[in-house]
Amino acid sequence: MPKFFIKTYGCQMNERDSEQVAHSLLARGYERVGHESEADVVLLNTCSVRDMADQKALGKMGMLGRLAKERPHVVFGFLGCMAQARGGSLLKDLPHVDLVIGTQKFHRVADYVDELAATKEARTECAPYHSNRAMDDVRFSIVDVDEEAGSQSTIRDQQLTPKQATAFVSIMQGCNMHCTFCIVPQTRGAERSRSIGEIVTEVRDLVSRGVKEVTLLGQIVNLYGRHEFPKVDNKSPFVQLLESVHKVEGLERLRFTSPHPIGFRHDLIDAISRLPNLAEHVHLPLQSGSNKILKAMHRAYTVEKYLDLVERIRRARNGVAITTDVIVGFPGETDDDYRRTRDLVEEVQFDNAFVFRYSPRRDTPAAEMPDQIDEHVKEERNQDLLEVVNKSNRRILERLVGSQVEVLCEGPSKTNHARLMGRTRTNKIVVFPPSSKRRPKGKSEELVGELVNVRIERANGFSLYGMPLLEYRYSIAS
Numbered sequence: 001m002p003k004f005f006i007k008t009y010g011c012q013m014n015e016r017d018s019e020q021v022a023h024s025l026l027a028r029g030y031e032r033v034g035h036e037s038e039a040d041v042v043l044l045n046t047c048s049v050r051d052m053a054d055q056k057a058l059g060k061m062g063m064l065g066r067l068a069k070e071r072p073h074v075v076f077g078f079l080g081c082m083a084q085a086r087g088g089s090l091l092k093d094l095p096h097v098d099l100v101i102g103t104q105k106f107h108r109v110a111d112y113v114d115e116l117a118a119t120k121e122a123r124t125e126c127a128p129y130h131s132n133r134a135m136d137d138v139r140f141s142i143v144d145v146d147e148e149a150g151s152q153s154t155i156r157d158q159q160l161t162p163k164q165a166t167a168f169v170s171i172m173q174g175c176n177m178h179c180t181f182c183i184v185p186q187t188r189g190a191e192r193s194r195s196i197g198e199i200v201t202e203v204r205d206l207v208s209r210g211v212k213e214v215t216l217l218g219q220i221v222n223l224y225g226r227h228e229f230p231k232v233d234n235k236s237p238f239v240q241l242l243e244s245v246h247k248v249e250g251l252e253r254l255r256f257t258s259p260h261p262i263g264f265r266h267d268l269i270d271a272i273s274r275l276p277n278l279a280e281h282v283h284l285p286l287q288s289g290s291n292k293i294l295k296a297m298h299r300a301y302t303v304e305k306y307l308d309l310v311e312r313i314r315r316a317r318n319g320v321a322i323t324t325d326v327i328v329g330f331p332g333e334t335d336d337d338y339r340r341t342r343d344l345v346e347e348v349q350f351d352n353a354f355v356f357r358y359s360p361r362r363d364t365p366a367a368e369m370p371d372q373i374d375e376h377v378k379e380e381r382n383q384d385l386l387e388v389v390n391k392s393n394r395r396i397l398e399r400l401v402g403s404q405v406e407v408l409c410e411g412p413s414k415t416n417h418a419r420l421m422g423r424t425r426t427n428k429i430v431v432f433p434p435s436s437k438r439r440p441k442g443k444s445e446e447l448v449g450e451l452v453n454v455r456i457e458r459a460n461g462f463s464l465y466g467m468p469l470l471e472y473r474y475s476i477a478s
């Protein structure tokens with residue numbers, strides 16, 4: 001049985017795309033392995049959002065050149081955003097690469113891998129060449145980064161692990177917003193959405209297989225369907241979708257990411273207040289606390305509008321957690337602009353924030369802007385802002401000590417396999433043992449995939465630690 005290894009860089013959309021590719025290879029009889037040295041097919045699903053992500057994937061593939069010499073039958077491929085942006089040029093610098101597949105072609109990977117594996121098998125004389133094709137027709141490498149109509153509907157299957165409690169569902173692809181720093185409109189193309197019916201069918205299937213929490217994914221998820229589907233009763237297609245998915249019986253929690261602030265109109269705020277299974281967590285990318293920089297970023301909102309939105313979301317749902325993304329060191333960002341960002345982050349008291357140093361991306365307007373910021377200034381602002389974020393994060397976690405929270409148990413903790421981990425409705429990580437004084441004979445397997453009530457005993461900077469209570473909500477195997 002041929003074996004494949006797939007490594008994913010970047011965001012949750014990439015994770016989801018990799019799962020689709022894995023599913024298609026498993027369906028062909030390939031076996032998934034955890035290390036490239038055991039694999040007959042090595043795929044890197046890449047990210048292009050920052051230069052560092054590009055460099056990581058290029059460096060990894062460069063190191064795999066040695067493996068290619070030792071095991072010439074292995075098929076090596078780049079998938080995803082960097083593959084889309086760089087195309088066939090990747091073959092020039094890394095001659096052992098056989099496959100370059102863009103973001104609209106994940107569903108073709110299995111066919112291409114089969115074809116290349118057969119060609120390599122023949123060339124390395126491991127087995128008689130079984131194709132009748134003339135050698136002229138044989139492709140030794142494949143590059144496919146074309147657009148394909150309907151490709152947004154091809155990310156729809158996934159293999160679940162036993163007792164998998166959470167799943168991502170891709171609802172749209174692409175983005176038309178053209179923020180001046182962002183390469184995504186180039187790598188993912190224009191906005192294209194799946195139909196509500198297709199998405200609900202996928203969610204229903206996942207829930208029937210044991211999934212309790214679904215996260216709807218899109219580059220600007222809350223602007224879903226705006227070009228394809230009409231408003232109904234003054235509700236946007238995204239709110240219509242939330243309502244439809246919310247009705248799926250057995251679905252306990254519904255999340256969405258990543259939204260754009262301009263997509264939070266009255267109907268969505270209203271949905272947050274009235275759909276109980278919508279989890280109490282909103283990721284609300286800020287990017288900058290300076291109106292001048294927001295304008296240069298082409299973000300289409302002001303600091304005042306952002307703050308008003310935070311207020312309205314907090315009023316709509318008690319205890320809602322708000323997280324964000326911030327870019328520091330955007331071209332032209334003065335000390336005063338940075339101070340405005342810092343003040344705003346302090347004022348809002350985010351539950352968490354991802355802070356990024358601005359990274360110029362090829363063919364984006366911001367890369368050509370004057371007044372690019374020195375790397376060491378970016379780094380100073382990055383470290384300074386992280387301190388502010390960590391303080392508010394710690395404060396919020398400490399407030400939860402002594403309370404009881406509902407945790408969806410995902411499996412063993414990554415750092416200590418004797419313990420379990422899961423997330424609260426507000427997306428906080430909780431680590432807990434499988435047994436406690438009140439539950440002395442608890443076994444780990446019983447709680448995986450279940451909603452568990454946990455009493456929080458302590459917090460560190462990033463996670464909560466607690467004890468499971470008896471009255472977890474689902475009856476476990478007796």
Ligand code: SF4
Nearest residue numbers: 175177178179182184
């Ligand atoms: S909204 Fe802006 S930052 Fe987000 S994917 Fe689109 S262009 Fe990029």
